[in-house]
Amino acid sequence: MRKIFVFSFLLLVVACKPDPELLNSDGHNHTHLDLNIPPGLPPMPIPADNPMSVEGVALGRKLFYDNILSANNTMSCASCHQLSHYTIDSIGALSVGIDGIAGTRNSMPLFNIGYSKTFFWDGGAANLESQVIGPITNPVELHETMTNVISKLQSHPQYPSLFKKAFGTDVITSKLIMQAVAQFERTMISANSKFDQWKRNETTLTEQEMRGMNIYLDETKGDCGHCHGIGSTFTDFEFRNTGLDSIPVDKGRALITLLSTDEGKFKTPSLRNIAKTAPYMHDGRFNTLRECIEHYNTNFKYTKNLAPELKTQVKNRMSSTEIDDLVAFLKTLTDYDFINNPNLTKPTE
């Protein structure tokens, strides 16, 4: 019974209505798409110059899954952001691109990406639209030029008419590719975990899960909530140094700001679906949640840029049982419906 309820709830997440203000230049009507945000998440900010439409999302979804975006037509965005793996890759610590060369970072999940303020571990992209060019042209990812992508799409039997439907023009540009993919990414919403169901009084947490939540919040124990705020997106998206290395190999945020005070700082990730997105951290160095917690409890280094929340923490403040409890709580953050959302799978036509 409950399964059926949850499934129909998901189908309701996107609702459509025609919007007369979204007329294309040729007078064709877009179908305005309202994101129906589930309880537990705030309204999503949508940029005024890229309103959501049914046709834009459908085009973005097709592009996201299409190998045409890579130089040798073998990989797509979905190769490294697989829905069945909660939108990360399934190959290990570091992502590998079309030439079989590994990058330096762990793939990041894309659910609730529409809430993020900056993109990539170092915040190197300032908006979801401009982010799209990065993976297409990156030599260790799709390794293609925008000129080639545009000419392949322009001579494709379907794409010109799909761009026309979405944006009112069949002249394909980088900007329109970015806008369509970003529209689809904004529909990747995940907020139906056991924790959310508990918040909605639809289920109960076990005693161990409740203890784990208290440890998460307790400033003298886990103190996870300062950075991965409980509820909503489970992150404030800020950049922090969590003391992984005395001398950071990857300079992180400093690569963008060029400030030495930003060395070793990385974007704080969401902890939603965290039990499903191992390995962990920007370089995928930890394989289990327990290892992550042991880092915060014992192994973090007192580096110069260490986050103030950790600088003041004593080591070994959590017992082994408390770590087990915290892991049990983190497992309640998995949204099992997300990977079955029929609106997010590879389109059929």
Ligand code: HEC
């Ligand atoms: C070869 C694997 C690979 C491919 C292909 C790939 N990505 Fe990624 N993606 C990654 C990795 C690795 C990161 C983290 C990169 C970093 O921080 O430098 C990432 C990060 C992102 C982020 C930032 C997430 C965040 O929370 O800040 C977005 C958005 C994204 N990718 C979307 C896409 C889109 C759209 C495509 C297709 C155009 C794509 N990716 C193709 C591996 C890949």
Ligand code: HEC
């Ligand atoms: C000072 C802020 C801060 C605190 C406190 C904090 N985290 Fe984090 N967390 C981060 C940042 C930043 C990262 C990314 C670090 C990196 O990759 O270099 C991260 C990464 C993680 C990851 C890996 C996520 C992924 O997608 O790879 C997990 C799991 C995690 N934290 C769990 C916790 C838990 C559990 C607690 C409490 C015991 C906690 N964090 C406390 C800031 C914090």
